[in-house]
Each structure stands twice: as C-alpha cells, then as structure tokens.
Amino acid sequence: MVERLTVDYSLRTQDDPRKVAETIAGEQSSGTFIATPGEDAALKERAAATVEILEEFEDEGSPVLPGSSGGDRARSFGLRLSWPMTNFGPSIPNLLATIAGNLFELKGVAGLKIQDIHLPESFKTAYLGPGFGIEGTRRVAGVSRGPIVGTIIKPSVGLDPDETASLVEALCEGGIDFIKDDELQADGPHCPFDERLRAVMAVIDRHADRLGRKVMYAINLTGEIDEMLRRHDLVAETGGTCVMVSLNSVGPTGLTALRRHSSLPIHAHRNGWGYLGRSPDNGWSYRAWHKIWRLAGADHMHVNGIANKFWEPDDSVIESAKACLDPLFADRPDRVMPVFSSGQTVMTAHPTFERLGADDLIFTAGGGIVAHPQGVAAGVRSLREAWEAAVAGVPLEEAAKNSAALSKAIETYS
Amino acid sequence: MVERLTVDYSLRTQDDPRKVAETIAGEQSSGTFIATPGEDAALKERAAATVEILEEFEDEGSPVLPGSSGGDRARSFGLRLSWPMTNFGPSIPNLLATIAGNLFELKGVAGLKIQDIHLPESFKTAYLGPGFGIEGTRRVAGVSRGPIVGTIIKPSVGLDPDETASLVEALCEGGIDFIKDDELQADGPHCPFDERLRAVMAVIDRHADRLGRKVMYAINLTGEIDEMLRRHDLVAETGGTCVMVSLNSVGPTGLTALRRHSSLPIHAHRNGWGYLGRSPDNGWSYRAWHKIWRLAGADHMHVNGIANKFWEPDDSVIESAKACLDPLFADRPDRVMPVFSSGQTVMTAHPTFERLGADDLIFTAGGGIVAHPQGVAAGVRSLREAWEAAVAGVPLEEAAKNSAALSKAIETYS
Numbered sequence: 001m002v003e004r005l006t007v008d009y010s011l012r013t014q015d016d017p018r019k020v021a022e023t024i025a026g027e028q029s030s031g032t033f034i035a036t037p038g039e040d041a042a043l044k045e046r047a048a049a050t051v052e053i054l055e056e057f058e059d060e061g062s063p064v065l066p067g068s069s070g071g072d073r074a075r076s077f078g079l080r081l082s083w084p085m086t087n088f089g090p091s092i093p094n095l096l097a098t099i100a101g102n103l104f105e106l107k108g109v110a111g112l113k114i115q116d117i118h119l120p121e122s123f124k125t126a127y128l129g130p131g132f133g134i135e136g137t138r139r140v141a142g143v144s145r146g147p148i149v150g151t152i153i154k155p156s157v158g159l160d161p162d163e164t165a166s167l168v169e170a171l172c173e174g175g176i177d178f179i180k181d182d183e184l185q186a187d188g189p190h191c192p193f194d195e196r197l198r199a200v201m202a203v204i205d206r207h208a209d210r211l212g213r214k215v216m217y218a219i220n221l222t223g224e225i226d227e228m229l230r231r232h233d234l235v236a237e238t239g240g241t242c243v244m245v246s247l248n249s250v251g252p253t254g255l256t257a258l259r260r261h262s263s264l265p266i267h268a269h270r271n272g273w274g275y276l277g278r279s280p281d282n283g284w285s286y287r288a289w290h291k292i293w294r295l296a297g298a299d300h301m302h303v304n305g306i307a308n309k310f311w312e313p314d315d316s317v318i319e320s321a322k323a324c325l326d327p328l329f330a331d332r333p334d335r336v337m338p339v340f341s342s343g344q345t346v347m348t349a350h351p352t353f354e355r356l357g358a359d360d361l362i363f364t365a366g367g368g369i370v371a372h373p374q375g376v377a378a379g380v381r382s383l384r385e386a387w388e389a390a391v392a393g394v395p396l397e398e399a400a401k402n403s404a405a406l407s408k409a410i411e412t413y414s
Numbered sequence: 415m416v417e418r419l420t421v422d423y424s425l426r427t428q429d430d431p432r433k434v435a436e437t438i439a440g441e442q443s444s445g446t447f448i449a450t451p452g453e454d455a456a457l458k459e460r461a462a463a464t465v466e467i468l469e470e471f472e473d474e475g476s477p478v479l480p481g482s483s484g485g486d487r488a489r490s491f492g493l494r495l496s497w498p499m500t501n502f503g504p505s506i507p508n509l510l511a512t513i514a515g516n517l518f519e520l521k522g523v524a525g526l527k528i529q530d531i532h533l534p535e536s537f538k539t540a541y542l543g544p545g546f547g548i549e550g551t552r553r554v555a556g557v558s559r560g561p562i563v564g565t566i567i568k569p570s571v572g573l574d575p576d577e578t579a580s581l582v583e584a585l586c587e588g589g590i591d592f593i594k595d596d597e598l599q600a601d602g603p604h605c606p607f608d609e610r611l612r613a614v615m616a617v618i619d620r621h622a623d624r625l626g627r628k629v630m631y632a633i634n635l636t637g638e639i640d641e642m643l644r645r646h647d648l649v650a651e652t653g654g655t656c657v658m659v660s661l662n663s664v665g666p667t668g669l670t671a672l673r674r675h676s677s678l679p680i681h682a683h684r685n686g687w688g689y690l691g692r693s694p695d696n697g698w699s700y701r702a703w704h705k706i707w708r709l710a711g712a713d714h715m716h717v718n719g720i721a722n723k724f725w726e727p728d729d730s731v732i733e734s735a736k737a738c739l740d741p742l743f744a745d746r747p748d749r750v751m752p753v754f755s756s757g758q759t760v761m762t763a764h765p766t767f768e769r770l771g772a773d774d775l776i777f778t779a780g781g782g783i784v785a786h787p788q789g790v791a792a793g794v795r796s797l798r799e800a801w802e803a804a805v806a807g808v809p810l811e812e813a814a815k816n817s818a819a820l821s822k823a824i825e826t827y828s
Contacts, residue, residue: 028598030569046604047572063477065692067725086604087571093636093663097597097685100662104688105724112689155444157501158461183511184442190460190500222507225639225671248514249507251665257639271511274518275526275697276689278479283689310519311481 003085006052006118007099007288011079012111012281015070017054020108021079025049028103029083047087053080062280064110074110076281090126092252092296104282111281114288119328123295127256129334130299132265134360137299137337140241140265142213143177146391147349147363149383150178150216152341154366157184160191165199172207172215174376176369178362181220183246183271193221193231201238218244218267218300225254229261236263247293248272259297267339268298278311286320294328300337300362306352308342318355325358337362344368345413346406349386350396359391374408382409417499420466420532421513421702425493426525426695429484431468434522435493439463442517443497461501467494476695478524488524490695504540506666506710518696525695528702533742537709541670543748544713546679548774551713551751554655554679556627557591560805561777563797564592564630566755568780571598574605579613586621586629588790590783592776595634597660597685607635607645615652632658632681632714639668643675650677661707662686673711681753682712692725700734708742714751714776720766722756732769739772751776758782759827760820763800764810773805788822796823 013020029049059076068074081099088094095117104112132140141148153159153167171179179200187193197219208214221231221243228250232243244267245258259266276284290301303320304312320338327333338361340352345368353359365383372379382405389399400407427434443463473490482488495513502508509531518526546554555562567573567581585593593614601607611633622628635645635657642664646657658681659672673680690698704715717734718726734752741747752775754766759782767773779797786793796819803813814821 028570030572043569043572047569065725066694067692067727069725086602087598088600088602091601091637091641093638093660093668094598094600094602096663097600097636097660097683100689101597101660101685102688102724104686104692105718105726107723107725109688109725155457155461156442158444158457183515184501184508186502186508186511187505188500188502188508222511223505223667224507225667227505228667246507246511246515248665249510250667251662252668253637253639253642253664253671254507254667257667257671269511271515272518274516274523275514278481278518279693279696280480282693304519309521310516311479311483311521311523312519313481 003120003122004082005085005095005120006080006082007114008116009079009081010113010115010281011077011109012059012064012074013070013077013108014064014068014072014074014110015108017075017077020106021051021054023106023108024103025051025081027106028098028101029087047084049081049083051079052082053078060280065282067107068110069107085120085122090122092127092256092292096252113281113283113285115285117288117291119291119295121329124329124332127295128259128297129295129328129332130297130336131259131262132299134335134337137265141177141216146384147359147361147387148177148216148337149380150180150362150364151176151369152180152182152364152366153185154182156182157188158190161195161199164191164196165203168200168203170376172203172211174380175211176215176376176380178216178218178364180218180244180267180364183220183269186220186222187227194234197235197238197240201240205239214239214241216242218242220244222246222249225257228254228258232258232262232264240264242267244269246271247298252292252296255293255296255298265299266297267300268293268302270302287323290320290323291328294334294336298336300339303338303340305340305342305344306348310342314351314355321356321361325360339364346382346386346396346409347413349383350390353387353390359387363387368413371412372405372409373412374405378405378408382406417534417536418496419499419509419534420494420496421528422530423493423495424527424529424695425491425523426473426478426488427484427491427522428478428482428486428488428524429522431489431491434520435465435468437520437522438517439465439495441520442512442515443501461498463495463497465493466496467492474694479696481521482524483521499534499536504536506541506670506706510666510706527695527697527699529699531702531705533705533709535743538743538746541709542673542711543709543742543746544711544750545673545676546713548749548751551679555591555630560798561773561775561801562591562751563794564594564776564778565590565783566594566596566778566780567599568596570596571602572604575609575613578605578610579617582614582617584790586617586625588794589625590629590790590794592630592632592778594632594658594681594778597634597683600634600636601641608648611649611652611654615654619653628653628655630656632656634658636660636663639671642668642672646672646676646678654678656681658683660685661712666706666710669707669710669712676711679713680711681714682707682716684716701737704734704737705742708748708750712750714753717752717754719754719756719758720762724756728765728769735770735775739774753778760796760800760810760823761827763797764804767801767804773801777801782827785826786819786823787826788819792819792822796820
C-alpha cells in the first residue's frame with residue numbers, strides 16, 4: 001500500500017465541477033496537454049492524483065477570479081485530493097510544488113483555497129518539527145502555567161541599541177515574561193543586530209537573579225541563511241533564549257535550515273500573511289499554511305488577537321490558535337505556542353480564554369502594558385490577574401475589586 | 415542624503431484614502447498604536463515611511479476584501495511609498511517584511527497589490543543578480559541568436575530515470591536546444607535525482623559532438639538547502655549546464671543560498687504564482703515579484719505564454735516578459751531570459767515576437783514539439799522556422815511554403 005498525502009481545498013468554479021476537479025488532479029500529477037509517448041495506464045495508476053471528495057457547499061456569493069471559464073453561476077465545493085507519496089517524497093519544497101503549484105492558474109478555477117493538509121507519517125521522520133513547542137518554551141521562559149505575558153518593542157523601527165535596551169530595562173523591571181522585536185527591525189544600519197543583542201542581554205542578565213528566570217527575548221534574526229545561523233550562534237553564546245524569524249521573508253527552506261541548526265526556540269512571525277490568507281476564496285487557510293512552518297520547526301506562531309486592530313474577525317483568530325494546539329501527528333503532536341498580539345489588553349483575556357479553552361499561549365500587549373497609568377509593572381500584573389481570573393472563571397470586574405492595577409487597567413482600556 | 419527605497423502599490427479602499435495611505439506608511443515604519451516613550455519627532459524624521467504619490471484611477475469595480483472599513487464606495491489609488499534604507503539595509507528578507515508585511519491586513523485596505531519595486535543601488539552591491547542572464551545562457555546553450563527552443567519532460571511525473579532518458583534521447587536526436595524537468599519531479603522515490611541526472615547526461619553527452627553543443631537540461635533540484643547545493647555540485651561534476659528550482663517552494667533565502675554557491679544558470683519556476691498574482695486587486699504584480707528573484711539570482715523566469723491553457727490573458731504574459739528584459743539597475747541591467755510555456759506551438763511565435771519585440775527568450779513547447787506528426791526533429795525545426803519568419807517579418811503561411819515541417823505544424827496546431 002503506497003502512502004498517500006491528502007489535501008482539502010475549497011474550490012469555486014463556473015464550469016463543470018467534476019471536470020475541473022479532475023483537471024486539477026491531472027495537472028498536478030500525471031497529466032499533460034496532448035497525449036505523449038510513455039503516458040500509459042500503468043503510469044497513471046502509479047502517479048495519478050485522485051479526487052477523493054467533491055461536495056457542494058453554500059458560499060457567500062463572492063466574486064470570481066479573472067479568466068474563469070464556464071459561464072455558469074459560480075458554485076463552491078469542498079474538494080479533497082490525494083497523491084501517492086512516491087511522486088515527490090517527504091520534502092516540504094516539493095510538497096508545495098505539488099499541492100500549491102500551477103493549479104491556482106487553471107481556467108476552470110474561479111477560486112481555490114487550500115484548507116487543510118493531512119501529513120503522512122513519512123514527513124514526521126524527514127522533519128524535526130518544533131524543538132521546544134509549548135513545554136520547552138515554558139521551561140526556558142520559566143513560566144510553568146498561564147499565558148506567557150509579553151510585549152513588542154515599539155516604535156517598530158528607529159531606536160538604536162541603547163534606546164532599545166532602555167525600553168527592555170523598564171520591561172524587565174516590570175516583571176515581564178517575554179519581549180520581541182518588531183518584524184521591521186532585524187539588522188538595520190541604525191540598530192545593528194549584534195549591538196542590540198549585547199545591549200539587551202546585559203539588561204536581561206542583570207534582572208535574571210531577581211526574577212529567578214531570564215526574560216525571553218525573541219530577537220529578530222531574519223536575513224539570509226548564513227546571517228541567520230551566525231546570529232543564532234551569537235544569541236546562544238550571549239545567553240539569549242529565543243530567536244525570531246519572519247516566515248514569508250525567508251521561505252520554507254530558510255526555516256528548515258535555521259531549525260536544523262538551532263538550539264533555541266524559534267518565534268515565527270507571519271507578516272505578509274494578509275496576501276496569502278485574507279481572500280475568502282483564494283490562497284491559503286491558516287490551518288493549512290501554519291502546518292508547513294510547524295513541521296519545518298517553528299515553536300511560536302502568530303495568530304493575531306481577539307478584537308485586533310486589523311481586519312480579521314475573532315472567529316478566524318480563534319480557529320488559527322486552535323490549529324496551533326491540535327496535534328500534527330498522532331504520536332508526535334508538535335504543538336506550538338499561539339502568539340496573540342495587536343491591541344491586546346486586560347479586556348481581551350476573558351474572551352480569548354473562553355473561546356480558546358486553553359492558556360498555553362503567548363499574550364503580547366503593547367499599549368496594553370506600557371500605557372498603563374501606573375507603569376509597566378502594573379501593566380504586566382494586571383494582565384496576569386486578568387488571565388488568572390479568566391482561567392478560574394471569575395468575572396473581570398469581580399477580580400478587579402482586589403487589584404488596583406487591574407481596576408485601573410479596566411478603566412484605561414475599556 | 416539617506417538612500418530611500420520606493421515602492422508602487424495599487425490601493426483600494428472604502429475609507430478616507432489619505433488616512434489609509436498614512437496608516438500604511440506608519441504601520442510599516444515608525445508607527446504604533448498608542449504613543450509610547452521614545453517615539454519622538456526626531457525618530458519619526460529618521461525612520462518614517464513617506465506617502466510620495468496618492469492618485470485615484472478608474473478601476474473595474476471589483477469586490478473588496480473582507481473586513482474593509484469605511485463603508486464608502488470602493489475607490490482605487492496609485493500609491494507610492496518610500497522608506498529610508500537605514501530602516502532595514504539592503505536585505506531581501508527584511509525588504510519583504512517592510513514592503514509586503516502586515517499592511518495587507520489593515521482594515522482600511524479593501525485591496526492592495528504591490529505593483530513595482532524601485533531598488534536602490536545598495537541592493538546591487540549586496541546581491542549578485544543573475545550569474546548568466548541572457549548572454550551567459552546563450553553562450554552555455556550554444557544558441558547565439560533567436561529563441562532557445564525547448565520542451566518539458568512529460569508526463570509530469572511517473573517516469574523512472576531510464577524512461578526519462580529515453581525521452582531525452584528522442585529530443586536530442588531531434589536537435590532540441592533545451593529540456594526541463596516538470597516542477598512535480600525533483601527527487602521522488604520513483605525517479606531519484608542522482609539516477610535521473612546520470613541517465614540523462616549520458617544521453618546529452620552522446621549527442622554533444624554531433625550537435626556541437628550540449629543540450630541544456632534544467633534538472634529540477636528543488637529541495638532543502640543542503641540537498642540543493644549537493645545536487646548542484648553533482649550536476650556540475652556530471653557536466654550538466656543548468657539547474658531548475660521552484661521559487662515559492664524554497665523561498666527567497668533558498669534562492670540566494672543557491673545562487674551564491676552556483677556555477678550554473680538557474681532556471682526559476684514560478685509555480686504557485688497563481689495564489690500571489692491572479693487577483694486583480696490583491697497580492698503581487700509579476701513585475702514587482704520577479705525583481706526579488708532576479709536580484710537574488712534567477713537567470714530564467716517563467717512568464718506563461720501567448721494563448722496559454724491557463725487563465726492568463728496575453729497582455730499580462732507580455733507585460734511579464736517585458737519586465738524580465740527591462741534593466742534592474744542602470745549600470746547592471748541583470749536581464750533574464752523570459753521562459754514561455756503552456757500550449758506553445760508554431761502558431762504563437764509570430765504573436766509573441768510582434769508583441770514582445772524581442773527574441774531573447776526560452777520558448778518551450780510540449781505537444782507543440784512531440785506531437786508533430788513527422789516527429790520531434792520536424793517539431794523543433796518548425797518552431798525555429800516559425801520564429802525566423804517572425805523575426806524577419808515573413809508571414810507564417812509564406813514561410814511554410816518552403817518547409818514541409820512548418821506546413822505540417824500549421825495544419826496540426828492551428
């Protein structure tokens with residue numbers, strides 16, 4: 001029995017749906033245009049992709065991509081395809097060419113979105129998955145339960161290393177768990193990576209004894225492969241405990257190369273996700289997309305946040321976070337920390353916990369911490385208290401009765 | 415004077431366009447959500463992105479992305495932004511996080527497409543660009559003028575190394591210039607890379623003396639970085655003259671790593687381009703997108719073909735090919751070979767030349783060669799004759815009067 005890869009799509013078409021589904025399967029496996037020598041039944045048997053499911057569902061009647069053939073009213077279908085793994089073997093890059101290649105350009109396709117990827121076992125052997133995941137991140141960060149409370153260094157770009165370290169000083173003073181660079185800041189001439197690392201780690205080290213842990217600093221090492229590996233080693237040597245990378249900036253092979261080299265948790269930033277996932281009918285679902293990076297080795301995956309400042313509805317955010325917590329393989333779950341961000345405050349702790357049903361997550365707030373009128377420490381404390389209340393089933397207002405920091409936070413952010 | 419990067423977008427919005435443009439510029443540079451310490455006027459001066467142009471244009475009234483704010487009728491604008499290079503330095507990965515990061519997810523954005531990137535000089539120093547380009551490819555392929563006539567090994571996947579070599583035998587026998595693997599075939603268990611390379615190169619070597627050149631074989635080495643570099647070296651050792659890689663499969667850092675290591679022309683496959691570029695209002699234009707890969711080191715870039723079997727109109731194909739031939743920098747043009755494919759036959763030579771005004775290109779045909787009733791040699795010859803006629807301004811039917819191969823081809827493919 002040949003191992004098969006199974007992928008779920010949503011397909012919109014104005015053409016004969018069965019014909020379009022078969023065309024997709026053919027284009028992405030044994031098919032060609034005009035019959036050629038060698039293309040016989042045995043070869044098709046060996047290499048053909050199979051339409052496993054084609055089921056119509058009600059869509060919202062959104063528009064079609066240009067160049068769509070057929071002329072019928074557009075209809076939407078759940079489409080499941082499967083491929084023999086002997087076509088490409090357990091290789092992420094070659095998986096991508098197969099499941100996310102030319103098919104989006106077929107005339108019969110009026111819309112196509114990859115909804116889920118069911119990875120067969122051979123990928124588990126070929127790729128390491130997250131090196132730290134949830135448990136490892138908790139151990140390294142010294143936060144055994146509840147969300148890891150963090151913040152992003154702002155302004156996004158423009159601070160020099162010393163200014164960055166001053167901000168970190170205030171955040172460590174305030175007892176934060178986690179700090180990340182903005183994705184716009186990696187190794188710009190105004191804030192070189194090495195200097196920023198040294199300046200920030202000196203501050204984190206100075207606070208480590210008092211806190212009983214090192215504040216986890218996800219320093220953005222995004223760059224070319226050799227740059228990233230060198231920076232990773234410098235972080236490890238300097239005693240840093242995390243590195244951050246922009247996934248769409250480096251691509252799949254960049255993340256795999258980093259993971260295979262890395263001794264630190266990898267904080268994965270999804271910037272650029274909008275051009276892949278925002279369209280309801282075209283591109284990638286987060287669930288499908290995030291599996292690629294998780295298999296390659298991301299430990300923390302950005303999922304946006306409840307009531308965020310971006311376009312994304314809460315349902316979509318929660319679905320992404322749940323995807324991060326679902327097992328990747330039955331016997332190697334490879335769970336990763338979902339990272340909540342964007343406009344997060346004490347007001348979003350309860351709805352996040354109620355909808356997610358878990359507190360294995362990184363909860364980053366910018367203004368939600370540093371704009372607390374009583375200062376950073378009160379900002380951090382109020383977030384922890386909000387989350388403790390949420391997990392304990394205590395209403396936020398109720399919990400605020402015993403906490404000046406929390407009641408002030410509610411007043412500020414509601 | 416600080417060097418700046420300039421990028422052109424098309425922006426659709428239902429909100430105040432000026433406000434949305436400024437929000438994009440802020441989000442992607444010095445901006446944040448609530449004012450924070452350190453965010454002062456000097457910092458903004460140093461790091462802020464600037465709205466250079468915001469000009470309305472007539473659009474086709476296509477729909478908006480979900481979550482779009484404002485509620486007005488959607489309008490479209492040409493938006494030019496510029497950034498100080500000191501924000502990120504000449505790094506492709508960090509360029510991407512800046513120009514193609516979170517901005518697609520802003521509420522004010524009802525549609526956003528990156529139309530062009532104007533690369534400042536510092537990128538020229540930091541990246542090698544194509545190692546062979548047009549002149550180098552012609553030299554290595556032994557084709558000094560006219561299109562490089564090629565084909566794709568079909569069926570896409572399912573042949574073993576010996577079957578592949580048999581096809582190559584027939585193609586070399588027929589005098590072809592160029593052969594490429596299908597993007598679905600790299601190192602599958604049924605057709606391992608090393609065996610395929612050896613089997614095919616043995617055939618190519620056997621024909622080299624007679625042809626006075628080695629047929630260029632773009633063998634698909636797509637994989638993880640270490641795999642690609644090893645395969646590249648094996649190709650070079652075995653006397654191969656080209657490697658092929660799927661761009662979206664490996665990502666920007668993968669291509670850069672390959673280029674820095676490579677001694678061979680890099681044939682760049684764009685599969686997956688559909689989910690990035692097919693939407694009229696969201697994602698990437700080919701012109702913008704292809705510059706990233708060209709700067710990183712691609713020598714040949716796929717552009718689809720006139721009258722292709724996919725959704726894409728001819729205008730779009732020609733615009734992509736023209737982009738490949740436009741200079742990247744004034745004093746280092748870095749021109750690359752546009753690769754035409756998909757349903758190409760003798761019938762598409764004239765319209766392609768008439769619209770492109772150039773014959774510096776790779777022209778690949780599948781059925782257009784192997785389905786020629788008189789065989790592969792006649793298929794190849796007829797394509798060359800069609801192109802010679804096109805360049806000489808001789809109508810196709812006129813040229814066919816002196817060529818049995820061409821007249822049979824016209825009969826077959828028209």
